[in-house]
Amino acid sequence: MSKLRSAPTLDDVARKAGVSTATVSRCLNAPDRVVEATRQRVMQAVETLGYTPNFAARVMAAKRTFTIGAIIPTMENAIFARGLQAFQEELHKRGYTLLVSSSAYRPDVEEEQIRTLVARGADGLLLIGHDRDPKIYDYLEHQKVPAMVAWSYIPNTRAPSIGFDNRQAMQALADQVIGLGHTRIAMISGFSTGNDRARLRIEGVRDALRKTGLKPEALSIIETSYEVENGAEAFAQLISQDPRPTAILCGNDVLAAGALRQAQSMGLNVPGDVSITGFDDIELARIVSPALTTVHVPHREMGGKAALELVEMVENSTPGSTIRLQTEIVERHSLGPANKS
Amino acid sequence: MSKLRSAPTLDDVARKAGVSTATVSRCLNAPDRVVEATRQRVMQAVETLGYTPNFAARVMAAKRTFTIGAIIPTMENAIFARGLQAFQEELHKRGYTLLVSSSAYRPDVEEEQIRTLVARGADGLLLIGHDRDPKIYDYLEHQKVPAMVAWSYIPNTRAPSIGFDNRQAMQALADQVIGLGHTRIAMISGFSTGNDRARLRIEGVRDALRKTGLKPEALSIIETSYEVENGAEAFAQLISQDPRPTAILCGNDVLAAGALRQAQSMGLNVPGDVSITGFDDIELARIVSPALTTVHVPHREMGGKAALELVEMVENSTPGSTIRLQTEIVERHSLGPANKS
DNA sequence: ATAGATAATGCAAGCGCTTACATTACTGGC
């Protein structure tokens, strides 16, 4: 029976070049183990046949995929984009391919994605934040797939992490807000269950309040999902309180952009009537006006180092180290002194 | 020699359940071809062993990956995010997994990514825009990997596409601008080489100009890459012309946001002194103030339908059909009547 | 009961590659 015309295989190349499949394989994976003349002949054959190695077969034989998986909560806004880009670039330099999927902030979806990625043979995984069912860490351990957590820094957890201290960073910002005379402070946060970053940022604000003798229980917080609309809505709700807050700290820039828009559409001056702050310092923070005073996160550095660290874990079976990055407050124009009215 | 403890295989499950590997395989892939009692026993074994099928092996044996690849120009802004999300959701419903990578608008990178995705056995590919080396289409054809183009609508091309008529959409917007009395019009576009969307949008503006007897050659255009900064810079350059343009049409919302910011920082009122328009209607368009008058693109619809269409091509080896979607102009506040000064 | 049909299961041949090991082709030192 004649073979159907289909993608050429190693065998076809070998036959065409008059060598064994082993030699072809070596040409592709370890060119220096093959003499010049042969290599040329083989490469010639590869070229004319338009041969592309079959990934699955290669993986199967070599037990390595050179693939790293990453699961991020969302792709709809730019929060993770820049860091992920750096992650991918660094990975690429090291010969790895990145597989990305997004979980829409849903733990069940995340778990499914993790399993999918593992089944696909990801050599390692990048996860965002620490909070997740411990069973998942068990599973990963059982499958011997190293995982690294990013966007968070918490030592002594199941997985090593690279990130910043969300709590401390937010506290520093709150300190500054308080220093400007604000006492009626409110907060718009992402949902804090299952999201250590959101949770710790809230704690950070409470810490700052406590430090200056303000009652942290009095802090009114609205938790919502990270969308502009929701930021706007939450703002409307908070600002209608009596007495009205003079500063509204937002869990991220997206929420802050929403709050800002709402303030403006309500005819409120920012920061004259009310101050608004963000977190992350994504591009958006500089686009809105007034530009957002926010916490700058070293996205690219985080992504790049995460890649290095993860590759190290994969290749040398090391446990991986936990790295703390610094954030800094970037003062722009959405935060001003409290309006003592 | 004792086997190293490693992930359990089909064989392990089969042995544990006292059946053949074929039966286990069927339990997993076609449960109704196996009798209840056996299935339970097998599932039990799967459970206790913590078995996860090996993807590469499955692919190799089944010649199908249930994977679709997508290569988008960038993940750094939200232009493709929403559409891709819809694409992914629809794919997921149909049992497919999406692999995404970004090419940073570079043809060479795109080509490499295409090859990678094909080598990984993607059953189909989603590409953005038509413009690319014909060799790539040859390659795809040779490898028998169906590809669908999105974000563009051009009939009778190498690959079927789903999208909108960029030229006509931009012309409609330009018509409106002209209708408002603008005659000195400038444009900030993305690089048009290798980017049919950018190219056609420019043509659209020229068409509108021509239609009303204005000279299309007089249109000054700055081409730059799609970043806020560049939009700002281009704006500064265009606005310094004498006579100064009264309307600046931007190739997308990101560029428009940059232009807007620059206008404001130069103390120019938008749209009082100069009108600015965008394209795409991403979230950003509603966040900036004044909110952008722009062209609304049905991102989610496009993504969803692209998925349907591509799956159809993959599963039934159909050539795929080309679908045209409608855009509409959304009037917000960055476009106003020409200031006859 | 029993032949004949049908459902459930098992057997075993690949899928396309990598790689340990075996074989063959070159080196240079004498």
Add this chain to the structure above:
DNA sequence: GCCAGTAATGTAAGCGCTTGCATTATCTAT
């Protein structure tokens, strides 16, 4: 020139799964 030593290449055994076909168990209608 010959031999040890090394470099280049070939041989073939899997990797873990799916699936066509063969076999065996179960059912239906007489």
